[in-house]
Amino acid sequence: MNNITLKEIAEKLGISITTVSKALKNYPDVSEKTRKAVIDLAQELHYTPNSFAVNLRTKESKTIGLIIPEVMHHFFSNIINSIIEEAEKNGYLVIILQSNESIELEIKQVELLINKRVDGILISLSNESNYNEHLQNIINRKIPLVMFDKIAKLANCSKVIINDQKAAMNAVQHLIDQGCKKIAHIRGPENPQNAIDRFIGYKKALEKNNITFDPNLVYTCKNVTFEEGIEFAKQIINEHPDVDGIFVITDLVAVGLLSHFNEIGIKVPQQIAVIGFSNWFISQVFTPKISTVDQPSHEMGTVAIKLLLEEINSNKDKIPFSPKTIELDTNLIVRESSKRV
Amino acid sequence: MNNITLKEIAEKLGISITTVSKALKNYPDVSEKTRKAVIDLAQELHYTPNSFAVNLRTKESKTIGLIIPEVMHHFFSNIINSIIEEAEKNGYLVIILQSNESIELEIKQVELLINKRVDGILISLSNESNYNEHLQNIINRKIPLVMFDKIAKLANCSKVIINDQKAAMNAVQHLIDQGCKKIAHIRGPENPQNAIDRFIGYKKALEKNNITFDPNLVYTCKNVTFEEGIEFAKQIINEHPDVDGIFVITDLVAVGLLSHFNEIGIKVPQQIAVIGFSNWFISQVFTPKISTVDQPSHEMGTVAIKLLLEEINSNKDKIPFSPKTIELDTNLIVRESSKRV
DNA sequence: TTGTAGGCGTTATCAG
């Protein structure tokens, strides 16, 4: 049952390895008879090419690397889904690594993937990452690279993103439309681009509606967790009891927030209207159902890997490839937590 | 910046490839001076061994394959986490594939992994799988295999499981202790072992308490989804309005169930007490908070990969390895949905 | 139409 090689097939058939190889790869210069004999025997013996040898010969691994900050987040596990699927369709397998939002880990993992000689890398950056050396390194080595969701603006590679500013603006505008006058923002960490953009969107919406921006109403997550949501809920009630609307960086944190509000009997949305981001599954079943911004996670994964494969194939054919940035649409989803009818 | 080989280092230093190789691998029979020269130059040139060549030579890929039914499920994304992490610690990378609960896909994916020549395979079976040919195939080829959570009892390989029967019995006993007299069970599909075992546990608990088992009170999920939960809620209310307790195959379905109960105003746990399984995050924030059985997902992943690595290493050292089955403890978590104090 | 030879980059054996 063990690993059949071209050599063994050749010996059994009394022909050369070359001919066997050619027959199996449908080269034109093999007689019909030989070809059939080879193919039949190969099938009978369950021949499969030794991928190690093929890799070495072709310098391709038919493997791509995927680095994400956190498998457990709804948005990312959704994306993994589509990436794996699309990769498989195209004959690629996916090695997944998790940076845990740590740049140190991310650096190591990039190195692992480079050493593994994956054919391309998909990455969503950790909160600590900018366009650092490890990422430049990938590009310098001409390894196809696509960033998605959490990107480094400066990087000269393909990117798949949403318009975080616009999406945030719409979300906050919605709160204002519901009559909110004093809107707080629970933002993501200082560094990542999407946290920055959502924060800018928040400010722009206020500005547009002539509401003066108050930095004291901005709370900054460190870890973007459920627990932080609870913590900020307490703080807000304490420091700004008259806040009547909150825009939250992501649904998970909003869930923490609302859990606390539920517990102490604050009425949502009547007293405080809340909107999250990313449309986690939990938001549609939580009480109250949580308003949010839907990100096309599945599509984002698919587009990202398609871009990557495009670049891989261009390189193979020696066609020049220019990085593209693709922006996907988001969708405001209004549910109970912000709807004041 | 491109790929440095042993040959290049050897040429620059005017020594043989062999010596370079030995120096880098700390063979004892290289002079200190040569070793240093080699290591210094290698570092300067950022030499990393070509993994394709290493794979071919050593017949190892330092890669393991992981097949799971569904990335999106809380339990599995949790497990992915620990597997990736533990693998990385030991110098292995993980290729992840998703069977979508389809045996057809699973078969293909096993084939892909075998052809890729991964060093070992971790699998949690699809709902449609038993100990079928594709799994036997793995074992026949002497590729180390560990099954976890959803296993095939007959397979002669290592397994990591929980005691589903016992856990289910405890859950149902708890409902009985809360005064439930007529307990329904929403079970998983017919085939998978854990659905069967939980069902058996349910029956045993009834038996032990002299409650006659009524097959009409058993509802069988096809896809184990939130939507099915809603559907069964309707059916149960319709067909057995006097049911006062429900044991559900998994929290996700329980969430569907409870959403419907909330909507139509059925009081949980007073009218109907509900307990789920797997301790999804959502269960601790849902209203009412959902009682459940905690599975040690993180530990399960860690134990599974450790077993796999143990087998891989035994094989390398030609030490015989006997498959082990490890059973992990579960934990009954009582929350609002079943607590009738 | 078939086969020979060389090479991908590394490692292991064995001789010097």
Added chain:
DNA sequence: CTGATAACGCCTACAA
């Protein structure tokens, strides 16, 4: 202590 040589399995000019 060092190096020549072969082998891992496959692919592809080139020759016959």
